[in-house]
């Protein structure tokens with residue numbers, strides 16, 4: 001290795017993005033289930049007892065997660081979103097669960113979830129009210145943090161509705177401290193940048209010090225246009241947000257909607273592949289009690305989950321686009337690379353893409369070992385930089401591959417980009 005290259009290694013090892021929130025959590029992107037996109041604010045337990053926001057819903061989800069391989073695949077957090085509380089705080093000013101829908105209370109629910117070897121997430125808001133109009137935490141940060149800790153809650157999703165934008169950062173930071181002061185490690189999921197972007201560019205150094213993950217952009221809907229808009233936003237802001245991600249803190253592009261109604265199977269594969277590439281939290285919002293076997297298999301695909309959970313903890317990003325294709329790449333441990341090729345043309349049939357056109361294919365000099373994971377598993381064997389491998393990608397589908405360099409001196413050839421920090425660069429035009 002040359003002296004300059006050696007220096008580069010040292011610099012890149014010494015300067016991780018920024019300090020992450022030091023609560024020992026979210027060292028890999030969080031995996032679990034979150035009720036919002038699928039069950040929203042359904043509080044009508046009289047006519048829809050199976051789907052309303054009630055303790056029963058989370059208990060049933062936890063049961064299924066254990067019985068049907070979800071827990072084993074890595075999905076761990078069972079998360080409550082908005083609409084769980086009573087509209088009134090109790091006599092001591094504490095939040096309380098709606099007594100009709102959560103007759104056992106949250107502590108009992110947490111005990112149940114823990115008895116299954118899973119973790120419980122809850123939801124609150126930095127402002128006066130939650131987005132659905134339930135009591136907000138402004139003025140009650142210490143009290144609410146302590147209440148959640150007393151209930152043995154493991155994760156807090158903290159929304160940003162009904163908050164003076166000028167105090168937003170202060171509010172998120174104060175709650176982070178309040179959670180820390182309880183002494184219970186509680187994973188802290190924020191929406192700080194989402195609510196700040198309309199005003200100014202968020203300070204991701206401060207956000208990473210404060211939160212374990214943070215929403216940047218709109219809520220995901222059960223539609224391809226929604227998933228696409230999230231990918232477009234992420235690529236457009238990747239120079240700003242990608243360097244902020246790493247063990248302890250992640251960009252959160254919102255829930256996986258795989259297994260619902262709005263995405264074709266190819267689109268579901270695209271969401272799964274790209275959420276893994278983006279090192280996103282993998283929080284499913286679907287009905288695990290009734291999910292199609294193909295969606296289940298996709299969500300439990302170990303090879304894709306391994307890309308998401310890779311120990312190096314680097315967020316991947318879009319490296320090339322053109323001809324209605326996008327290439328996204330994520331550096332993995334052991335000098336490997338994951339490459340996703342998204343076909344954005346929503347007409348016609350499968351189109352071929354020469355994988356050699358992916359910028360990261362460089363690591364194939366002199367040789368590499370290639371495995372295709374999506375759309376189907378295929379060992380492509382040892383290839384060279386000159387190999388012409390055409391992968392077939394369906395409209396709005398994604399081909400996902402991993403590439404392992406076979407070479408002692410690939411570092412010299414590849415200049416360490418994949419090991420170092422995020423490299424700002426112009427997109428390659430395909």
Ligand SMILES: *[C@@H]1O[C@H](CO)[C@@H](O)[C@H](O)[C@H]1NC(C)=O
Pocket residue numbers: 022023024179180181182183184185186
């Ligand atoms: C609180 O913060 C300190 C200092 O950053 C850290 O060492 C400690 O583990 C944190 N505790 C919890 C419960 O998050």
Ligand SMILES: *[C@@H]1O[C@H](CO)[C@@H](O)[C@H](O)[C@H]1NC(C)=O
Pocket residue numbers: 139167170171174
């Ligand atoms: C945050 O905490 C500081 C120090 O206690 C306090 O002055 C400030 O008002 C708090 N801000 C919010 C939004 O709670």
Ligand SMILES: *[C@@H]1O[C@H](CO)[C@@H](O)[C@H](O)[C@H]1NC(C)=O
Pocket residue numbers: 203205206209
């Ligand atoms: C961003 O936040 C960090 C950490 O809190 C702080 O040191 C830095 O000065 C802030 N940057 C700007 C531009 O405000």
Ligand SMILES: *[C@@H]1O[C@H](CO)[C@@H](O)[C@H](O)[C@H]1NC(C)=O
Pocket residue numbers: 369370371379381382
């Ligand atoms: C290439 O990868 C496949 C799948 O992981 C593995 O079975 C095979 O042994 C590898 N080949 C080489 C030459 O490393």
